Amino acid sequence: MKRDRIEEIAELLDKRGKLTLEQLDDYFPHVSQMTLRRDLFQLEQEGRIIRVRGGAMSVKEVQKVSGEPYTKKTAIHTDEKIKIAQKAARLIDENTSLFIDGGTTAMYLAKELPDLNVHIFTNGLAVAIELAQKKNVNLTVLGGQVLKENLSTASPVAKSYFDNTNFELAIISASAFTLSNGFSCGSQVEADLLKLTRKKARAMYMMLDSSKIGKIMPYTFARLEDIDVLITDDNFPADLKEKFTSRNIVIM
Amino acid sequence: MKRDRIEEIAELLDKRGKLTLEQLDDYFPHVSQMTLRRDLFQLEQEGRIIRVRGGAMSVKEVQKVSGEPYTKKTAIHTDEKIKIAQKAARLIDENTSLFIDGGTTAMYLAKELPDLNVHIFTNGLAVAIELAQKKNVNLTVLGGQVLKENLSTASPVAKSYFDNTNFELAIISASAFTLSNGFSCGSQVEADLLKLTRKKARAMYMMLDSSKIGKIMPYTFARLEDIDVLITDDNFPADLKEKFTSRNIVIM
């Protein structure tokens, strides 16, 4: 029905922030652009979105922080990251406790996550703001020096948070991966934090879009064998897949 | 010059919320629509406005509209808060170290703050994201449980951050103030954190818009005599002013 579609559009816009008509058309191939246009018009009337040239944006999105360098970064490989985030979101069970890192993929995960009763630890500011919207999510932010490139925090003091806390699962992402150098990132303290996370968590899920493969960043924080599940996209090379599966790592 | 005109457009948009190109053309008859278009484009790049078909609207305007528990709160008394934040921003010197709290007024302060070489500690997520935009600001976020109403963190562990750090100045705000109950807020841990801040900081500046006066919240974290400077708006009652000035508290 019409209302369903409109609600779906609204939801989509809240998640994605901004969509062009063409993107919407991809999501709703069975209706015409004209219909989508009219839906957008109605949502605008309801004050939930703002129509901009070419499409529309969510009011919520605008309310978030504006104009930052960070959002620019989120623009690349968006679709893959969202797909990966959706896969990851399905793996999270109610009444668990988990760690999510501060990367952009993690932010999409935060958006996609249903409003479950879970306890989440994160070192990502953007992740935290997304999760703070969910009523049932209990949320703890690890403090520390803020890394401006990815809006995440890292600090040796974060250890003290971990002393008295536990979590079953850590879902993290890496900036780079090669077989010989493992999973790496660009900051020393971040790497330390992630290593520590590896120790605390019973299981570790890695979100890695295929564009990261073959790249190397300065600080390795995990090796292939450290992870339990790899969540990636369809472009992940088949030969590499084998290396993971032969070590009993599940690929999703 | 160009920059002047752009600023004027931004100001105009903040005041009027939304303007069409024709309206803008009326305001600036000496330049072409094309030029105004380009100005709007630039302002959009800066994240200060959103271009919509026919013209543009101020981001601030959009923020006032709707939704979230948090953003709703930012909508009220916006103008006063911004003015107070502007006053506070002028009081911050380069090469200092300071604490800013996590309230909405603090977020406006973060927005208004020039890109100075300072070190800032904050327990506010929205504050942190704003500050992360500034290249020269060195930023540390205090971690902890996230309070969803105001997107700030609070945790006993935050103490450990303070152990090895120093700051001269704390600029904070309160949810409520009365003479007999002092400055109060709605969360125990937050109150604890602010008390601790009071001890660490050499000086304490309080941002308080006059709507907070006469209200009482559960947890008092400071009394009148604990603060050094009060930053408020024009509606601050004269009789109360006297109580502050008689204790050598500067009112701005």
Next chain:
DNA sequence: ATTTCCTTGCGAAAATTTTTTTCACAATAT
């Protein structure tokens, strides 16, 4: 000091894109 070159800001018109309007038709409700 003058000239040259480059950058920046601006406007006009063309080209493009998006949006709105209009009309028609089918499905559903009254």
Next chain:
DNA sequence: ATATTGTGAAAAAAATTTTCGCAAGGAAAT
């Protein structure tokens, strides 16, 4: 049976972007 609602296609109307050209101001070179 007659309205009403939702929809799509195509035409019409804007609005926006692009392209080109020009002029003013500064910097660098002569």
